Amino acid sequence: MNKNTNNLLxxxxxxxxxxxxxxxxxxxxxxxKLMCFALYASAFNxxxxxxxxxxxxxxxxxxxxxxxxxxxxxxxGLNPEWALLLGTAGxxxxxxxxxxxxxxxxxxxxxxxxxxxxxxxxxxxxxxPFTGGEDGMQGVPRGALFGVxxxxxxxxxxxxxxxxxxxxxxxxxxxxxxxxxxxxxxIKENEARAISLGYDTQRYKxxxxxxxxxxxxxxxxxxxxxxxxxxxxxxxxxxxxxxxLMTLVGGLGxxxxxxxxxxxVVVLENKLGEIGNLLAAVSGVDWFKTLGESVTMVTGLIFVxxxxxxxxxxxxxxxxxxxxxx
Amino acid sequence: MEIFGVSVPAMLSQLLLGLVNGSFYAILSLGLAVxxxxxxxxxxxxxxxFMMGAILTWMAMTYFNIxxxxxxxxxxxxxxxFGILIERLLLRWIYxxxxxxxxxLTLGLTLLIEGVFxxxxxxxxxxxxxxxxxxxxxxxxxxxxPNYRAWVVVASVVVCLATWFVIEKTRLGAYLRAGTExxxxxxxxxxxVPLMVTLTYGFGVALAAFAGVLAAPxxxxxxxxxxxxxxxxxxxxxxxxxxxxxGSILTGLGLGVIEGFTKVFYPEASSTVVFVIMVIVLLIxxxxxxxxxx
Numbered sequence: 239m240n241k242n243t244n245n246l247l248x249x250x251x252x253x254x255x256x257x258x259x260x261x262x263x264x265x266x267x268x269x270x271k272l273m274c275f276a277l278y279a280s281a282f283n284x285x286x287x288x289x290x291x292x293x294x295x296x297x298x299x300x301x302x303x304x305x306x307x308x309x310x311x312x313x314x315g316l317n318p319e320w321a322l323l324l325g326t327a328g329x330x331x332x333x334x335x336x337x338x339x340x341x342x343x344x345x346x347x348x349x350x351x352x353x354x355x356x357x358x359x360x361x362x363x364x365x366x367p368f369t370g371g372e373d374g375m376q377g378v379p380r381g382a383l384f385g386v387x388x389x390x391x392x393x394x395x396x397x398x399x400x401x402x403x404x405x406x407x408x409x410x411x412x413x414x415x416x417x418x419x420x421x422x423x424x425i426k427e428n429e430a431r432a433i434s435l436g437y438d439t440q441r442y443k444x445x446x447x448x449x450x451x452x453x454x455x456x457x458x459x460x461x462x463x464x465x466x467x468x469x470x471x472x473x474x475x476x477x478x479x480x481x482x483l484m485t486l487v488g489g490l491g492x493x494x495x496x497x498x499x500x501x502x503v504v505v506l507e508n509k510l511g512e513i514g515n516l517l518a519a520v521s522g523v524d525w526f527k528t529l530g531e532s533v534t535m536v537t538g539l540i541f542v543x544x545x546x547x548x549x550x551x552x553x554x555x556x557x558x559x560x561x562x563x564x
Numbered sequence: 565m566e567i568f569g570v571s572v573p574a575m576l577s578q579l580l581l582g583l584v585n586g587s588f589y590a591i592l593s594l595g596l597a598v599x600x601x602x603x604x605x606x607x608x609x610x611x612x613x614f615m616m617g618a619i620l621t622w623m624a625m626t627y628f629n630i631x632x633x634x635x636x637x638x639x640x641x642x643x644x645x646f647g648i649l650i651e652r653l654l655l656r657w658i659y660x661x662x663x664x665x666x667x668x669l670t671l672g673l674t675l676l677i678e679g680v681f682x683x684x685x686x687x688x689x690x691x692x693x694x695x696x697x698x699x700x701x702x703x704x705x706x707x708x709x710p711n712y713r714a715w716v717v718v719a720s721v722v723v724c725l726a727t728w729f730v731i732e733k734t735r736l737g738a739y740l741r742a743g744t745e746x747x748x749x750x751x752x753x754x755x756x757v758p759l760m761v762t763l764t765y766g767f768g769v770a771l772a773a774f775a776g777v778l779a780a781p782x783x784x785x786x787x788x789x790x791x792x793x794x795x796x797x798x799x800x801x802x803x804x805x806x807x808x809x810x811g812s813i814l815t816g817l818g819l820g821v822i823e824g825f826t827k828v829f830y831p832e833a834s835s836t837v838v839f840v841i842m843v844i845v846l847l848i849x850x851x852x853x854x855x856x857x858x
Contacts, residue, residue, distance in 0.1 A: 292667070342846050343802070343850060346663045346666075349667060350799075351842070354839050355839065357799075361835040361839075365835075475791075479671055479675070482668065528683065532682075532683050534679035534682065536679075537675050538673065538674065538675030538678075541668060541671060542672040542676065
């Protein structure tokens with residue numbers, strides 16, 4: 239079998255598994271959360287993995303859009319489809335503002351600027367009255383899709399979320415394989431050469447940034463719709479760090495990497511306590527029982543290990559292995 | 565006495581508080597600049613090491629009754645040694661890679677260090693007292709000058725200027741600057757560049773720890789005290805540009821003062837004003853106030 243059929247088969251199995259998941263005993267809300275983060279990480283990867291820009295401010299797009307979507311449903315009474323669109327547009331707008339400022343500087347400064355701008359938005363959200371400050375924005379109703387399909391049941395919400403995420407993912411695949419995506423890759427490999435070939439690289443970088451921010455905004459809006467709340471932790475810089483970790487663990491610049499990486503990170507964060515108890519039972523070291531409270535420590539450790547020894551990430555390593563055996 | 569409806573003593577005391585914060589910005593951004601110059605790594609862990617300096621001092625004072633003045637020296641030395649360990653064991657592996665891996669590695673270290681202290685102390689604030697010699701305030705006639713705050717500003721400025729002097733005016737500093745320009749050429753002249761890199765990192769983080777010790781009696785000591793500060797310092801670095809040592813010092817102090825003024829006139833904006841200034845600087849002078857465009 240050639241590589242493409244293999245890939246298609248793998249994605250087909252994944253899609254089938256997701257469609258069947260609620261009937262196989264998976265908790266729909268948790269799987270929906272996983273899907274939102276998978277979209278968030280894929281959107282981020284479009285920028286870092288395919289354009290080579292390290293944004294340290296994606297929390298702003300995720301969290302900002304989450305608040306906007308929640309507010310528009312709760313206060314303005316928008317239907318969920320419009321709220322999702324509005325959240326996405328909000329992400330895109332923030333992305334345009336951040337992008338315009340950040341691409342004025344190169345390399346490491348770019349990352350620092352995005353981080354600082356996102357922190358500014360964090361403080362704005364902390365003080366603005368409509369976000370609910372430290373308590374977050376609670377009790378956002380799911381409403382009815384197109385005014386017809388009631389999303390109150392988790393199952394209905396699940397398939398809508400699945401459809402949204404799959405469509406967004408297909409859009410990312412399309413972007414990457416389009417001529418535009420090829421130019422982005424060219425910029426990543428060698429920006430000077432792309433410029434000398436006559437490409438206005440600033441414009442390409444800005445557009446990639448806006449697209450990535452819009453999709454992150456979609457992920458944030460969907461998350462609010464699914465969970466019914468938006469909190470400060472989404473706009474906090476650690477959420478920007480998290481998405482970097484997801485992409486890095488899964489594999490930079492691979493399509494499937496962020497999907498896998500986000501699953502690994504989210505499961506780890508949610509189940510670390512159980513993993514710790516298991517380790518304690520197996521090894522007899524009581525200290526492992528406290529692992530559940532040390533999520534930051536463990537994430538930090540994974541970061542260090544990934545950067546030092548595992549830069550290709552899980553999917554990257556698998557792809558490299560496959561190529562070696564060809 | 566009032567200016568724009570704000571009493572002058574209140575304004576001066578906010579100004580002093582701004583200078584205190586500015587001193588921390590100055591020391592931290594100076595350390596970042598020195599490290600970036602030679603290592604090409606943006607040290608995200610700077611905030612965590614600043615916190616470590618403060619908490620080590622708290623631990624020594626609380627558990628072993630060691631005086632503040634001893635820790636003012638000991639804490640930076642310990643953290644500096646820890647930094648040397650980090651550089652030797654971890655950072656040296658990534659110099660040949662893209663800049664972003666340096667940022668990610670030190671981000672991981674930050675989470676690790678903060679996580680360790682968080683698992684011991686939680687997130688609530690620990691307090692340690694102002695050393696006896698600096699308790700109280702001096703009456704300057706027009707305002708009461710809290711002694712400790714004055715000490716923080718003086719000590720920081722002296723340390724910053726000393727660092728500037730060493731880097732700009734001594735032979736050692738000349739090696740350092742040459743190493744920043746062209747490390748291979750400097751190595752060809754028989755200077756041990758890897759050792760210089762290690763010591764630079766150690767010195768840079770020792771500066772952060774020194775700021776941490778100074779900061780502890782003024783701001784609450786918590787395992788998370790470094791992380792918000794480091795992001796502001798990043799903005800300071802973007803505003804000033806990392807090309808000039810004196811530029812880092814002046815930008816840091818200046819922004820602290822502006823932040824202090826904002827607290828007087830429009831308190832809601834005090835946590836965002838540095839970022840707003842960053843945006844303005846990016847629009848007008850993208851390379852930063854003291855930066856040279858590469």
